Amino acid sequence: MEEQFEVQPVIIAGLDKNDPSFAYSMEELANLIDANNMEVAETVTQKLDRPNAGTYFGKGKVEELKELVEATGVSLIVTNDELSPSQIRNIEAGTGASVIDRTGLILDIFANRAKSKEAKLQVAIARLQYQLPRLRTSMNVRMDQQTAGSGSGGFTNRGSGETKLEMDRRTIENSITHLKEELSVITKSEDTRRAQRDKSGIPTVALVGYTNAGKSTIMNGLVRMYGQGEDKTVFEKNMLFATLDTSVRQLTLPDQKQFLLSDTVGFVSKLPHNLVSAFRSTLAEAAKADLLLQVVDYSDPNYKDMMETTELTLKQIGVTDIPMIITFNKADLAQAPVAYPTREGDNIIISAREDDSLNALLAIIKEKVFKDYVTENLLIPFSDGQVVTYLNEHANINSTEYLEEGTLLNVELQSADAARFEKYVYSE
Ligand SMILES: Nc1nc2c(ncn2[C@@H]2O[C@H](COP(=O)(O)OP(=O)(O)OP(=O)(O)O)[C@@H](O)[C@H]2O)c(=O)[nH]1
Numbered sequence: 386m387e388e389q390f391e392v393q394p395v396i397i398a399g400l401d402k403n404d405p406s407f408a409y410s411m412e413e414l415a416n417l418i419d420a421n422n423m424e425v426a427e428t429v430t431q432k433l434d435r436p437n438a439g440t441y442f443g444k445g446k447v448e449e450l451k452e453l454v455e456a457t458g459v460s461l462i463v464t465n466d467e468l469s470p471s472q473i474r475n476i477e478a479g480t481g482a483s484v485i486d487r488t489g490l491i492l493d494i495f496a497n498r499a500k501s502k503e504a505k506l507q508v509a510i511a512r513l514q515y516q517l518p519r520l521r522t523s524m525n526v527r528m529d530q531q532t533a534g535s536g537s538g539g540f541t542n543r544g545s546g547e548t549k550l551e552m553d554r555r556t557i558e559n560s561i562t563h564l565k566e567e568l569s570v571i572t573k574s575e576d577t578r579r580a581q582r583d584k585s586g587i588p589t590v591a592l593v594g595y596t597n598a599g600k601s602t603i604m605n606g607l608v609r610m611y612g613q614g615e616d617k618t619v620f621e622k623n624m625l626f627a628t629l630d631t632s633v634r635q636l637t638l639p640d641q642k643q644f645l646l647s648d649t650v651g652f653v654s655k656l657p658h659n660l661v662s663a664f665r666s667t668l669a670e671a672a673k674a675d676l677l678l679q680v681v682d683y684s685d686p687n688y689k690d691m692m693e694t695t696e697l698t699l700k701q702i703g704v705t706d707i708p709m710i711i712t713f714n715k716a717d718l719a720q721a722p723v724a725y726p727t728r729e730g731d732n733i734i735i736s737a738r739e740d741d742s743l744n745a746l747l748a749i750i751k752e753k754v755f756k757d758y759v760t761e762n763l764l765i766p767f768s769d770g771q772v773v774t775y776l777n778e779h780a781n782i783n784s785t786e787y788l789e790e791g792t793l794l795n796v797e798l799q800s801a802d803a804a805r806f807e808k809y810v811y812s813e
């Protein structure tokens with residue numbers, strides 16, 4: 386296929402601090418580079434227990450990078466960790482290339498992907514927060530220099546004495562405040578909607594997991610099978626961070642049981658703090674769920690690291706004690722052929738592209754989410770016909786019989802409903 390866009394070559398550079406997942410994190414960085422329409426021209430690593438305070442890498446490594454920049458003509462270096470502003474400046478000075486750190490790269494990808502108003506605001510806030518401490522002190526020119534000496538009177542006040550840097554900082558802080566206000570309007574209406582859903586008592590299930598694992602594909606598969614006509618599919622694509630918003634869909638199963646399924650932004654290791662806090666409302670959906678489906682790309686050799694990343698991120702956003710089904714997905718692509726759908730305790734191996742897999746997943750969801758259901762015989766007098774109507778919509782009616790006294794139902798219903806309709810319980 387022909388390249389539609391110019392792909393920017395970059396040098397990636399990482400420090401191996403004796404972290405067992407270093408190789409994986411470099412691989413992940415390379416994937417992030419791809420996702421940002423760049424390509425890895427060279428990879429440079431260094432083993433060092435502790436980063437150099439000034440240049441992050443050791444002096445010799447910076448020299449090596451400089452030679453590589455000169456030899457290859459590649460003028461952008463991307464580092465595997467978040468660096469301090471002065472480290473970035475020092476490496477730039479030492480190599481003659483521009484430097485972006487991992488956080489900056491992830492923020493760029495998010496900025497390119499954001500489509501909805503909410504996602505755009507959240508990314509913009511995270512970006513400005515990232516920029517704030519990184520404003521260059523070289524802009525540190527006194528604004529009052531222009532006016533200095535122009536006044537000859539007794540006034541010693543020559544402007545506010547505010548530097549250009551301070552002004553830039555203030556401008557950014559103001560922008561952040563404005564964007565946050567704008568965002569809070571959206572968040573508030575979403576909170577209201579969520580509160581309404583909570584009140585409805587319908588259980589919620591949230592898809593979580595590493596980016597590109599297949600969350601949106603599972604959502605779309607289940608919506609296709611059990612969504613009500615008007616339910617729309619969500620965007621799914623083979624790229625990192627295809628989803629940056631939370632979507633919630635209502636599913637109604639053949640036995641009338643209903644639950645809400647939510648799909649949200651995927652995770653990656655070292656997800657920037659600013660981004661996590663900016664996306665807090667988007668991620669809140671998972672925090673409120675009754676059940677989590679952690680989706681794992683079972684065909685990826687690094688799937689265990691990805692699961693660890695997911696666990697860590699969930700902790701970071703305060704999701705700790707929600708029951709979880711681990712869904713090993715993309716079994717059709719697994720390196721070693723594996724039988725699926727296969728259930729192992731509360732976990733399951735599936736392919737999101739196949740209906741029998743989705744139904745097997747659904748069976749576990751039902752077991753976990755509809756625990757408080759009971760089956761009983763209810764005799765409902767004809768004068769209380771509205772109760773039969775209600776049960777038709779909210780319960781699973783196994784059989785109906787018309788007796789002289791009324792309608793006899795064998796029905797599976799929520800225990801809350803069972804309590805409400807206790808007076809109709811029928812015993813021969
Ligand atoms: N072969 C195969 N491909 C799958 C399966 N599940 C998902 N995919 C593909 O994997 C890619 C990523 O799927 P998505 O559903 O967009 O992944 P996601 O977890 O929502 O990703 P983000 O939104 O980026 O976090 C898409 O190209 C899907 O078609 C599967 O079981 N088998």
Ligand SMILES: [Mg+2]
Pocket residue numbers: 600601602620621627628648649
């Ligand atoms: Mg998605």
